[in-house]
Amino acid sequence: MIKVIxxxxxxxxxxxxxxxxxxxxxxxxxxxxxxxxxVLIEYGDINLCLSAGTCNNSGGGGRPLNTHENKIVEHWNRLDVEAPPLNSGKLVAFLNQIKTQ
Known part of the structure; x- marks a missing residue:
């Protein structure tokens, strides 16, 4: 499941x-x-919450990322989704691409 808030x-x-x-x-x-x-991503061994824009971040989840989670975070960073100003096109591209991975 991927949930966008x-x-x-x-x-x-x-x-x-x-x-x-x-x-x-x-x-x-x-x-x-x-x-x-x-963006909340939960399926298989993946349990991630990624954020962009003006969110109050409470820090990481307290555990190391597994291989699949790390690939998703690398993809998020490669697309530079967090770069201001928030670009909805980058976010949609990210979501559509991880849905197919």
């Missing part, structure tokens, strides 16, 4: 949610509101 709204991710994600982020940015996006 934008501020207080959340959805289980599939590619049909791209319009919701893009629209929500753009509306918040246009209104000058801070945007926090969290």
């Amino acid at each position: 934008i501020n207080e709204q959340d959805r289980i991710w599939d590619s049909s949610q791209a319009g919701w994600l893009n629209g929500t982020i753009k509306e918040l940015q246009k209104a000058g509101e801070p945007v926090c996006v969290r």
Whole structure:
């Protein structure tokens, strides 16, 4: 399962949610509101929470990443999803690509 949380709204991710994600982020940015996006990924041996935007981060999960989690984090970093300003296109690309991995 992949869940995307934008501020207080959340959805289980599939590619049909791209319009919701893009629209929500753009509306918040246009209104000058801070945007926090969290991506929760849970399947098999993967249990990750990645965040971008203006989120209050509480730190890591306290355990080392396994091989699969590390690959996902590397992909997140390679796409530079966290780089300001928050780019919904990068986020959608990341989500669609990890869905197929």
